[in-house]
Every structure is written in structure tokens, then in C-alpha cells.
Amino acid sequence: MSEPKVEDLxxxxxMAELEQVVAxxxxxxxxLEQSITLYERGAALKKHCEKHLTAxxxxxxxxxxxxxxxxxxxxx
Amino acid sequence: MSDLFDDDEPGAGGNAPxxxxxxxxxxxxxxxxxxxxxxxxxxxxxxxxxxxxxHVYLDLKDDxxxxxxIIWKGVASKLRTQPEEGMEVIxxxxxxxxxxxxxxxxxxxxxxxxxVGALMAMLEKRxxxxxxxxxxDAERKRALPFLPxxxxxxxxxxxxVIRDILHRLRDRFPREVLVWPVAVQGERCxxxxxxxxxxxxxxxxxxxIPRPDLLIVARGGGSLEDLWGxxxxxxxxxxxxSQIPLISAVGHxxxxxxxxxxxxxxxxxxxxxxxxxxxxxxxxxxxxxxxDERRIAGMARILRDRGDRVRAAARALPRAQTLVSDPRxxxxxxxxxxxxxxxxxxxxxxxxxxxVAFDPARLVAHLAEPRAKLRNMSLGRAILKGLSDRxxxxxxxxxxxxxxxxxxxxxxxxxxxxxxxxHRAGARILPDRARALTSLGRTLETLSYHEVLNRGFAVVHRxxxxxxxxxxxxxxxxxxxxxxxxxxxxxxxxxQAASKPRAATKAPRPSSKDSGQGSLF
Numbered sequence: 001m002s003e004p005k006v007e008d009l010x011x012x013x014x015m016a017e018l019e020q021v022v023a024x025x026x027x028x029x030x031x032l033e034q035s036i037t038l039y040e041r042g043a044a045l046k047k048h049c050e051k052h053l054t055a056x057x058x059x060x061x062x063x064x065x066x067x068x069x070x071x072x073x074x075x076x
Numbered sequence: 077m078s079d080l081f082d083d084d085e086p087g088a089g090g091n092a093p094x095x096x097x098x099x100x101x102x103x104x105x106x107x108x109x110x111x112x113x114x115x116x117x118x119x120x121x122x123x124x125x126x127x128x129x130x131h132v133y134l135d136l137k138d139d140x141x142x143x144x145x146i147i148w149k150g151v152a153s154k155l156r157t158q159p160e161e162g163m164e165v166i167x168x169x170x171x172x173x174x175x176x177x178x179x180x181x182x183x184x185x186x187x188x189x190x191x192v193g194a195l196m197a198m199l200e201k202r203x204x205x206x207x208x209x210x211x212x213d214a215e216r217k218r219a220l221p222f223l224p225x226x227x228x229x230x231x232x233x234x235x236x237v238i239r240d241i242l243h244r245l246r247d248r249f250p251r252e253v254l255v256w257p258v259a260v261q262g263e264r265c266x267x268x269x270x271x272x273x274x275x276x277x278x279x280x281x282x283x284x285i286p287r288p289d290l291l292i293v294a295r296g297g298g299s300l301e302d303l304w305g306x307x308x309x310x311x312x313x314x315x316x317x318s319q320i321p322l323i324s325a326v327g328h329x330x331x332x333x334x335x336x337x338x339x340x341x342x343x344x345x346x347x348x349x350x351x352x353x354x355x356x357x358x359x360x361x362x363x364x365x366x367x368d369e370r371r372i373a374g375m376a377r378i379l380r381d382r383g384d385r386v387r388a389a390a391r392a393l394p395r396a397q398t399l400v401s402d403p404r405x406x407x408x409x410x411x412x413x414x415x416x417x418x419x420x421x422x423x424x425x426x427x428x429x430x431x432v433a434f435d436p437a438r439l440v441a442h443l444a445e446p447r448a449k450l451r452n453m454s455l456g457r458a459i460l461k462g463l464s465d466r467x468x469x470x471x472x473x474x475x476x477x478x479x480x481x482x483x484x485x486x487x488x489x490x491x492x493x494x495x496x497x498x499h500r501a502g503a504r505i506l507p508d509r510a511r512a513l514t515s516l517g518r519t520l521e522t523l524s525y526h527e528v529l530n531r532g533f534a535v536v537h538r539x540x541x542x543x544x545x546x547x548x549x550x551x552x553x554x555x556x557x558x559x560x561x562x563x564x565x566x567x568x569x570x571x572q573a574a575s576k577p578r579a580a581t582k583a584p585r586p587s588s589k590d591s592g593q594g595s596l597f
Contacts, residue, residue: 010222010223011222011223011360012221012222012223015360015363015364015367018364018367018368018371019367021371022367022370022371022374025370025371025374025375025378026370026373026374026377028374028377028378028381030378032378032382035375035378036375039371039372039375042368042371043368043371046364046367046368046371049360049364050364052223053357053360053361053364056249056250056251056357057250057252058242058245058246058250058251058252058253059251059252059253060242060252060253060255061252061253061254061255062233062254062255062256062257063254063255063256063257063272063275063285066271066275067256067275067276067278067279067285069284069285070254070285073233073255075233075238075239075242075255
């Protein structure tokens with residue numbers, strides 16, 4: 001299992017892989033050692049996904065000129 | 077009028093007043109403007125030209141006639157529908173003349189499509205042309221990112237649309253939003269929207285302004301004319317060319333503009349565009365939590381399952397005592413039988429041994445075959461021959477003790493003979509040598525000064541020094557004088573040193589071995 005580093009995955013990729021990991025663990029037909037690896041990988045993926053979810057922050061700006069700059073905007 | 081024509085016959089000089097072209101043109105202008113101060117015309121738009129002045133020049137036509145028309149800049153910018161070639165329009169305005177070119181023309185004050193049907197027909201024609209180019213092909217559609225980091229919104233900065241989008245984004249999943257302000261209707265609309273789409277695409281991925289990974293082009297509802305800018309070809313092309321996935325949300329659900337065909341996804345409303353753009357964070361959280369629970373539960377089940385299997389296997393294992401008891405019994409029995417078996421084995425072998433008589437002949441017979449083989453091989457023959465030669469020589473050169481003894485005897489008798497000869501020779505030589513010695517002794521004696529002494533001479537010594545010259549003597553010297561038969565007398569020199577006569581008498585010149593003695597003879 002030569003997987004990419006968890007940190008390099010997008011939220012969607014990490015989520016999809018977590019689903020696969022969970023499916024494998026639930027089938028239960030993996031070797032014990034592999035199941036531990038899967039379990040740990042799953043934990044890392046979950047943490048990574050959570051980071052994506054938590055880091056979300058609203059930020060609004062308006063383009064000025066011909067796309068040469070931005071200025072903060074609220075539109076409220 | 078008839079009078080005028082009657083009087084003014086061709087060729088006649090007449091008395092009608094002469095007017096200038098300008099005067100005439102002015103009269104015509106007044107006549108036309110007076111007669112056609114307000115007209116409403118239905119026509120098809122012909123060639124349209126838009127010089128830099130901002131005024132719009134166009135031809136209005138039907139199947140038989142053409143009317144040159146002009147829309148002044150101020151009017152043109154306010155039109156909701158811009159004139160396009162082929163468009164069926166209803167225009168209002170007035171007629172006037174352009175004296176410089178001997179033209180009459182219409183100054184348009186308002187322009188509207190001649191019914192929705194006409195506009196839709198034109199739209200359909202354009203859509204077909206762009207579709208034929210492949211701009212709306214399904215293969216061109218890009219997948220929207222599941223969770224965009226930066227969303228670019230092309231819309232009016234004022235109005236409800238941008239607020240609706242931002243609100244919905246905030247509810248679902250707050251993101252970074254870049255708003256590119258544009259006019260969403262009127263003359264500038266199409267150009268600005270197209271520039272905004274291309275502008276977002278041209279942002280460097282790592283530039284100071286973050287490049288969006290999703291675009292939304294949005295506008296609220298309006299009439300077909302209001303939305304017309306989003307039907308313009310430059311907007312459609314910009315949307316089709318966009319490398320960034322693009323959601324179009326123009327007008328209400330029932331409104332369809334051409335940008336909707338070129339976009340990667342059409343949203344019925346701006347709010348819907350926000351919903352398409354991002355997932356709901358809370359739902360994701362829940363899904364993630366559920367997945368994680370399943371992960372832990374799955375692992376727990378695996379561990380429980382493995383534990384059960386280990387315990388089951390452990391129960392199935394027989395006790396260690398049971399495992400070894402049977403082999404142990406077999407070992408004991410074998411141990412009991414071992415000594416007897418050994419003795420019996422030895423007996424059997426011993427018997428077999430006695431039955432095998434030791435027969436040298438048989439051994440020789442065994443050897444015969446290899447020997448013959450060996451002989452047949454050339455190397456073997458050579459070895460055999462060499463061997464027999466050696467054997468012969470060894471036979472001939474047998475060591476015989478008798479010969480040795482004889483040889484020793486011979487040597488011994490020879491040695492004895494030699495010894496006897498040596499002895500004899502020695503015996504013969506000795507008396508000869510003795511005689512010769514006696515004779516020599518005598519000769520020596522006759523030559524000795526003792527003989528001289530016997531004849532009456534004496535020898536004078538001072539100590540060990542032989543005195544040959546009386547001059548060497550001095551008074552007081554003790555001398556010893558030797559006479560014949562080795563008789564010796566001691567004497568002392570008296571008086572002055574050299575008393576020659578006495579000394580001469582008392583001490584005759586001592587003989588020296590060489591000339592002195594020689595002279596004595």
C-alpha cells in the first residue's frame with residue numbers, strides 16, 4: 001500500500017479514502033497487522049478532513065481595476 | 077401649381093425666382109421634419125456600424141426599401157436592446173435630412189425588438205451557430221471541485237444577488253470569495269462580463285490575488301432584453317474558454333441565456349449557484365463522524381473476532397501431558413528391548429563372520445581382473461615394466477653380509493701390515509738417528525770453547541757479560557773466570573781502570589763464536 005501522504009490529499013480525496021478504509025475494516029477480512037495500519041491511516045484521514053472543515057473561514061474581497069488588485073468588501 | 081407648370085415651359089427663360097442649393101435643402105428639411113416629426117416604423121435591422129464617436133449608424137429595411145438611421149450616443153447607451161443585424165425591431169423617431177449628402181434619414185429615439193418571437197428566433201439562430209462550433213459540447217464541461225477554496229463571483233456589486241450568494245455560502249460552508257463587479261445590463265454588460273471571466277482565468281495560480289477554483293456568473297431576474305448581454309457571443313465564448321469551472325446563474329429558473337449552454341453547470345438562481353458551489357459543512361462533519369465511528373467499531377470487531385478465534389483454538393489444544401504420554405510409552409518399550417536386540421545383533425554378525433573363510437586365492441582372483449585391465453592400458457604397462465625392472469635390479473643388488481665381512485677383513489689385514497711396516501721403519505730409523513746425534517754431539521764438543529779451556533784458556537765474565545776487551549773493565553768490577561771442567565773462580569779488578577798487562581794475563585781474550593773462535597783455530 002503505497003499511498004500518498006495524507007497531508008497532500010484534498011478533502012474529497014481524504015474522505016473517499018476514509019470510506020474505503022472503513023469498508024475494509026468492516027469486512028474484517030484483512031490480516032490483523034494490516035487492519036492496524038488501516039485503522040491508523042483512517043485516523044490520520046479523519047484528522048485531515050476535520051482540519052479542512054475547521055479551517056474554513058469566510059473572506060470576501062472585491063476585484064478592483066482590471067484584476068490588478070482587491071479590496072475587502074462586505075456587501076451587507 | 078398647374079399655373080406654375082404652365083408658365084414655366086421647358087426651354088423658356090421664365091420669371092421663376094432662383095434659389096441656392098442650401099436654400100432648397102433647408103426647405104426640404106423643413107418639409108420633411110414637419111411632415112414626419114414622429115414616426116413609428118417596423119423594420120429589419122440591416123448593417124450596423126458603431127464609430128468611436130459613440131453614435132450608432134444603422135440601416136432599417138424591408139424587402140424593397142432601405143432607410144438610413146442614426147441613434148445618438150446618449151440614446152444608444154440607454155437602450156435595453158442593442159440593434160443587431162437581422163433583428164426585427166420597432167423604432168420610433170423622426171425623419172430628417174442630411175444636406176451634405178443629399179440624404180434623408182431617421183433619428184431613432186427608441187428601439188425594441190419586434191415581439192419576443194423575433195428575438196427568440198434570432199437567439200436560436202445564434203445558439204445553433206455556436207453549438208455548431210462545439211462550444212456547448214459535453215466534453216468541454218469541467219467537473220466542479222467538491223470543496224472550492226476560492227470562489228470568484230462575476231456580478232453586480234450592488235443588489236440582492238451578491239448578498240444572496242454570500243449568505244448561502246456562509247450557511248453552508250464559509251469560503252473565500254472574490255467579487256468581480258460588472259454591469260449586468262445595458263450596453264457595457266457583455267464586454268464587462270466577458271472581461272471578468274477572462275480576468276479570473278488570467279490570475280496567476282500563486283499570484284497576490286488568489287486564483288479562484290470556481291466561478292459563478294450571476295444576475296437576478298429580468299426581461300429578455302435585460303438579460304440580453306448574457307446572450308452575447310463574447311460572453312458565451314469567454315464562458316466556454318474558461319479553464320476554471322463556471323456556474324451560470326442568470327435570471328430566474330425559466331430564463332435561459334446562451335451563457336447557460338457554455339457554462340459547466342447551470343444554476344436556476346444565484347442562491348442555487350451557491351448551493352451547488354459548496355457542500356454543507358455540518359453534513360460533512362456528521363458524515364465524517366459517522367465514518368470514524370464505523371472505523372473504530374470495525375477495528376474493535378476485528379480485535380474481538382481475532383480474540384475469539386485465539387480462545388477457541390486454545391480450547392481445542394490437547395493438554396501437554398496427553399501429547400507426550402503416548403510417545404513416552406513407546407520410548408519405554410523400545411528402551412526395554414534395546415539390550416536384547418543388541419546382543420542378538422552381535423550374535424548374528426559373529427556367525428556371518430565365521431562363515432566367511434579367509435581365502436587368499438580368492439583375493440588374488442579378485443586382483444587378476446584389475447591387473448589385466450591395468451596391463452592393457454599403456455600407462456599401466458609402462459608402470460608394470462618399470463616395476464619389474466626395479467624388481468630385477470633390487471634382486472641383483474641384494475645386500476650380502478658375507479661380502480661385507482670379507483671386505484672388512486681385507487681392510488683390517490692391510491691396516492695391520494701397514495702398522496708393522498711403520499713399526500719396522502721406526503725401529504730402523506731410531507739407531508741411525510742416535511748415532512748421528514752422538515757423532516754430532518762430538519763434533520759440537522770439539523767445536524766448543526770448553527775444548528779451548530781444556531787447552532789452558534779461561535773465560536772471563538762480568539755478571540752475564542763476556543769480557544772480550546780489558547778496556548771495558550774498571551776498578552772494583554767483580555769477574556768470574558771459568559776454566560776447564562767448568563771450574564769457576566771469582567776475581568776483582570784492582571787499581572786503575574785499564575791495566576792492560578794484568579788484564580791480558582788474567583783474562584785472555586774471550587772467544588767469541590765467530591771470528592774470535594775462528595782465529596783461535
